[in-house]
Amino acid sequence: MKLLNRLLSFGRLRRARRALADDPTPRNYLVLAQQYAQAGRTGDAQRACVEGLSAFPENIQLSRYHQRTRRAEREQRLAELHRELAHAPRARLWRELCEILIESDELARAEEEITRWLARDQDPEARYLLARVLLARFFADRGREQGRAALAALDTAIEHLPGDLRPLRAKLDFLTKIGAWKDARDCAARCLAAEPGTLELEGRYRTLSARAEDSPPFERALYEVERSGKLVGEDGLLDARTSAGSVQALLRELATQPDVQAVMYVRGSTALVQGPKGATAERTARSVQSILAGSRSTARRLGLGQVFQVQLEGSFGTLSIAPGEQDAGAILCSGPLGRSREEALLSMAGLNAATGGAGDRS
Amino acid sequence: MIALLEPLARMPGVEFVLLISHDGVPIAHVHRAADPIHEDSLAALAAAWLNDIGAAVAPLGWHAPVRACLRAARGTLVLRRSESACLVVCLGRETSPEDVRLSMDGTLARIERAKHGRGQAASLPPAPIPYRQGSTPVEEGLSPTSRSGQPPGN
Numbered sequence: 001m002k003l004l005n006r007l008l009s010f011g012r013l014r015r016a017r018r019a020l021a022d023d024p025t026p027r028n029y030l031v032l033a034q035q036y037a038q039a040g041r042t043g044d045a046q047r048a049c050v051e052g053l054s055a056f057p058e059n060i061q062l063s064r065y066h067q068r069t070r071r072a073e074r075e076q077r078l079a080e081l082h083r084e085l086a087h088a089p090r091a092r093l094w095r096e097l098c099e100i101l102i103e104s105d106e107l108a109r110a111e112e113e114i115t116r117w118l119a120r121d122q123d124p125e126a127r128y129l130l131a132r133v134l135l136a137r138f139f140a141d142r143g144r145e146q147g148r149a150a151l152a153a154l155d156t157a158i159e160h161l162p163g164d165l166r167p168l169r170a171k172l173d174f175l176t177k178i179g180a181w182k183d184a185r186d187c188a189a190r191c192l193a194a195e196p197g198t199l200e201l202e203g204r205y206r207t208l209s210a211r212a213e214d215s216p217p218f219e220r221a222l223y224e225v226e227r228s229g230k231l232v233g234e235d236g237l238l239d240a241r242t243s244a245g246s247v248q249a250l251l252r253e254l255a256t257q258p259d260v261q262a263v264m265y266v267r268g269s270t271a272l273v274q275g276p277k278g279a280t281a282e283r284t285a286r287s288v289q290s291i292l293a294g295s296r297s298t299a300r301r302l303g304l305g306q307v308f309q310v311q312l313e314g315s316f317g318t319l320s321i322a323p324g325e326q327d328a329g330a331i332l333c334s335g336p337l338g339r340s341r342e343e344a345l346l347s348m349a350g351l352n353a354a355t356g357g358a359g360d361r362s
Numbered sequence: 363m364i365a366l367l368e369p370l371a372r373m374p375g376v377e378f379v380l381l382i383s384h385d386g387v388p389i390a391h392v393h394r395a396a397d398p399i400h401e402d403s404l405a406a407l408a409a410a411w412l413n414d415i416g417a418a419v420a421p422l423g424w425h426a427p428v429r430a431c432l433r434a435a436r437g438t439l440v441l442r443r444s445e446s447a448c449l450v451v452c453l454g455r456e457t458s459p460e461d462v463r464l465s466m467d468g469t470l471a472r473i474e475r476a477k478h479g480r481g482q483a484a485s486l487p488p489a490p491i492p493y494r495q496g497s498t499p500v501e502e503g504l505s506p507t508s509r510s511g512q513p514p515g516n
Contacts, residue, residue, distance in 0.1 A: 108436075108455060140435060283421050290418035295432055298411040298439075302404070305435030311459070312415060314427035319419075 009039035026052060026059040033065055042073045060250040064347045074100055091123050098129045107133050107140075124160035128167050131157045135174055140306045142229055147222040150174060165194050176208070178225050179232040181215035184208050229300075247272065247329075247348055254344055259334045261317060264288055265348060267327035275332070288330045292323055309346070311337070324349035363390040366476065370469045375457025377437070380450040381473065382409055389447060408450045412441055431459040442466045444474055 016035045020028040029052030036045035049066035056062060081097040094117040101110035110133050117126045131153035138146040154174065157167035168191050175184035185208035192201050216224065225231060247265045254263045255274035262275035262284055271285035295310045310321040317334040322345045329348030331341060363381065371379040371392035380391040380401055386409030391401045416426035432439040438453040440462060449470050451462055 280422075287418045287422055291415055294411060294414040294418065298407055298414075299432060299434045301407055302439065304432070304437050304439065307432065307434045309431070309433040311429075311431040311433075312419075312427040313429040314419075314425055316419070316422070316424040316427075319427075 006039055009035060013039060024055065026056045026062050029056070030061055030065055033062075033069065037069055037072070042069050042076065045069045046073065058249075060247065060347070064344070067347065071104075074104060089120065091117075091121070091125060094123070095125055095129070098126075098133075102129065102132055102136060105136070105140075107137050124157070127153070127160050128157040128164070128170075131167060131170065135170060137305075138174075139177075139231070141300075142225050142231070144219075144222045144226050147178065147225070151218070163194075165191060168194060172204070175218075176204075177231045177233075178218075178221045179216065180218045180221040181208050181211040183215075183218050185212045250344060250348060254331060254341065257333075257341070259317075260331060260341075261334060262330075262332040264330040264332075265327065266292070266330065284332070288319075288321060288328070291319075292321055292328055295321075296323070320345055322346045322349035363473070363476075364392055366469060366472050367392045370451065370462070370465050373462060373465060375454045376451060376462060377454055378404070378450075378452035380405060380408070380452075382448050382450055383446075384412075384443075384448060385409060404450065404452070408439065408441055409448065411439075412443065412448060429463075433459065440466065442470050444470050446477055447473065449473075 013032075013035050016028070016032040020032050029048055033045040033048040033052070036042070036048055046066065046069045049062055049069060052062045053059065053066060078097065078100060081093055081100075085093050085097065094113065098110050098113050098117070101107075101113060111130070114126050114130045114133065117123060118130070131150065134146065134150040134153045138150045151171070151174070154167055154171040158171065161167055168187065172184060172187045172191055175181075175187055185205065188201060188205040188208055192198065192205060195201060215221075251263045251265060251272060251274040254260055260275065262273060262281075264274075264285055265272040266285060266289055269289075271281075271289070273281040273285055275281075276284055291310060291312070296307055299305065299307045307323050310323070312319045317332060318337050319330065319332045320337050320342065321328055321330040327349065329345045331337070331345050333341070337345075367379045367381060367390055370376060378391065378393040378401075381389040382405040383389060386406045388401045388405040393401075411432070412426070412430060415430060419427070426443065428443050430441045430443075435455075437455055438457065438459055440451045440453065440459045442449045442451075447470075449466055451466060453459065453462065
């Protein structure tokens with residue numbers, strides 16, 4: 001079946017390549033990547049996306065497809081690793097599996113795998129990976145309990161990996177991010193003892209020493225992070241526009257669909273709205289921001305962690321909001337949301353896009 | 363009421379099922395989760411969230427939503443609102459809100475029917491002449507007028 005599929009896709013691939021050579025547009029790059037993916041060549045599909053993105057870095061569809069192919073390849077590799085681990089479990093495979101899971105933010109699955117690994121052999125590497133999982137959970141939730149758990153796991157990893165600088169550096173980053181300067185300075189000193197003469201570490205040690213005078217204790221620093229929901233230096237990050245492109249194209253594309261009433265991209269107090277105009281656009285954006293704030297607060301109080309999606313249905317239709325770290329995408333349609341629109345919406349969240357383009361703003 | 367919630371709570375991925383009033387008072391609950399969940403706080407938070415949403419969409423001239431889902435890192439909260447109550451379901455990480463859509467609608471419809479049935483039974487005055495136990499069954503195809511002695515068709 002696989003061979004037949006490859007044979008059948010050969011002609012289509014050739015046509016897609018020729019079309020791209022004649023007219024190198026984002027659409028043709030996308031078609032070629034799709035043809036590769038259909039033929040089961042996810043690696044080639046990724047390369048086509050990367051090439052397309054290097055030529056058209058602003059293109060949202062290409063970057064979305066690139067993410068999807070990466071996800072597909074990752075799932076494929078995870079399945080292979082699970083198969084290999086079932087036959088011959090060994091540390092290198094566990095490590096790769098857990099690292100893929102941590103990088104793809106599947107922390108619960110990663111923790112399960114690490115627990116199984118630790119139960120099998122008390123590998124110190126597993127303890128370090130467990131500390132990374134707990135750290136990632138703290139950075140997502142910013143709760144005191146998660147912070148304490150992360151610090152305890154880091155201390156255990158440092159104890160079991162005495163010559164390894166990775167857990168020490170992770171602890172240094174953690175303490176710096178929560179603003180426990182005194183503890184961070186002590187940790188930097190330990191890092192320097194393990195790796196003397198490192199210029200970057202010496203610089204950090206000097207900065208931390210200067211701040212250690214009026215440093216809050218660890219518990220107080222954790223409490224502040226839990227209360228404000230912000231890590232040290234995140235206010236500055238809010239202004240940094242790290243987007244590869246604007247979301248305007250995606251908003252316009254979604255707004256042209258027949259049953260879509262409004263599409264929004266919200267970041268800070270700015271909203272880009274496609275669909276409604278004037279005061280209605282303003283009111284809609286304000287409502288979305290209000291729903292988002294309430295939902296985030298409810299999720300925090302219920303211990304559900306980071307919000308991925310809020311969906312409301314009623315006589316008005318379906319309003320779906322996908323929040324990112326600092327931004328959110330929202331779509332209002334008269335019928336059901338549908339798979340493709342949901343994916344587009346989820347890809348909009350977390351783009352951290354510059355909101356300085358044309359469009360209705362409120 | 364718990365018997366009506368039980369089938370929904372038995373579905374895979376469903377951790378907690380709670381029926382609350384619109385002002386956040388728990389009416390009945392069934393839970394399958396290993397960790398105990400405080401139904402009072404869950405009811406209060408869920409009702410407060412739904413009321414907040416209602417207030418947020420009111421300036422747009424919209425009615426309060428009938429269904430609300432909150433998908434988060436460690437689970438999903440699904441709320442389904444009816445005239446008299448609100449059904450709250452907590453789902454595990456791997457379960458999609460779409461998996462319980464039909465069951466939630468069915469459960470809430472059954473609850474509403476049960477409530478209306480009870481309400482009607484309570485509000486109906488007692489019949490002036492009680493029915494006889496051995497009364498003859500009503501014949502099919504005959505209209506009520508024909509039963510009262512009038513010939514059919516007149």
